[in-house]
Amino acid sequence: MDFALILFVLLLLTAVIKLLDKVVLKPRRTEKYGQEQEDYRPWWVEYSISFFPVILFVFVLRSFVVEPFRIPSGSMLPTLQDGDMILVNKFNYGIRLPIVDQKIIPLGNPRKGDVVVFRYPVNTDIDYIKRIVGVPGDTVAYVGKRLFINGEAVETTALGPYVNPSQQAGNPLKLQEQVDGKSYEILNMPGDGAYLSGRQFPFAQNCEYAATDFKCTVPEGHYFVMGDNRDNSEDSRYWGFVPDNYLVGKAFFVWMNFGDLGRIGSIK
Template sequence: MDFSLLLVLAVAVSGVIYLLDVVWWRPKRHQRIASAEASTMEGLDAKTREKLLKEPWPVDYARSFFPVLLVVLVVRSFIIEPFQIPSGSMRPTLDVGDFILVNKYAYGLRLPVVHTRILEVDDPERGDVMVFRFPEEPSVNFIKRVIGLPGDRIRYEGKQLYVNDEAVPKQLIEEGPQENPRELLFEEQLSEATHFIYNNPRDPGPQMREIEVPEGYYFTMGDNRDHSNDSRYWGFVPQENIVGRAFAVWMHWDGGLPSFTSVRGIH
């Protein structure tokens, strides 16, 4: 189900009904009242006037919901959109059940449904946590870290990431951390972005020879390096598939009571 499409349709239908009432049906109701008052010497009582002025139920609902739906559409399409993390591919940065906020303005304004960029702002940078529509199934949203920009050369061998022939620095922080004892916790420095990643010492993981990121595309990886379905397997993210930059966790829900103790920025 495409929620953006449903929201656009709801705004369009309620807006058309509201507009028709303003320019056509409402003046007709007032004309009926004027005609009724002209045909009687005593004028209309309050109950009759109220009955003649009463809006049909579609108009009443449209008038009530149109402003609310329009605000939701504008905010969700051009400013901020909430998402839920469905998998562990971005651990330890993000966990299953995290609810995140995505800046829709960071990488330019895009029209809802058709996703055409109408205003350029900035482009993704290495280290950004980016939400995008999965190239192989555009109705599904993915979240990964931007590793390679257009023109970059990327290689991944022996659990070491290389960008433009330079090894991306990483430092071992902890062996078998309590929250994930089968992994090694590293701190990685990707351009200006410092973040944590997991590597599994018992799993050789994928090996990838050097590839060059084409113009208009981006190379992404999950922070849970040995448990992430990312660009190492299915290729590059087209610029037109970009949704926005994830910048905050505002809630965590794992099936019990929602928790707000994990509220934090995303780095």
């Protein structure tokens, strides 16, 4: 069951019990026990009243402000590592109703270069994290392991080998890309990329594939995302576009990594 739904059910349950106690149970206890009625409050009422403000605070914080996530893989290396615990800004792209994920107050739009958490289009029970490289109307191409947006090659600078055998085997090359004034690092492995032809997903007709290369036009209300670890990331190249209402929020802070405390505070 979805954690947000569990929190909502607990919030509703404790709120009902709190209201029931105030309107019905407390007057009965006062009539029976006088001013000492609080000493006779049932345990389930006691716990509900005590936990209600805590659950309310967590629900509001998680639904509208920030939500924690743990990075489970190396698909976003070198920006994020397996084991990073991150915070996601929930209101950066607008206020959404919890549970139904319906946007009610638009506050801003995702931009190319943003690292976002979203519900995996193939299985919405799973959360993914990738970087947006294409917004509605953009034509995104990946040719010879080089990213192109609207026909122009993304500015790319080689930074040398990336050495972190505990996170990524092989001999990856670290590069810096710059999109819309935002710089970030990516990894490319030696050799050809993955074979991409024959992919099927909503709006697949917007894409053209040629072995390891592709070109896609992003439909309205959708985004094209890629992992920074380009040869070790299952992303929009494989399963298509991310609908706007699947976005959870923008990742902005690494708050903990028990294997490497120096990771705290890092993200781009």
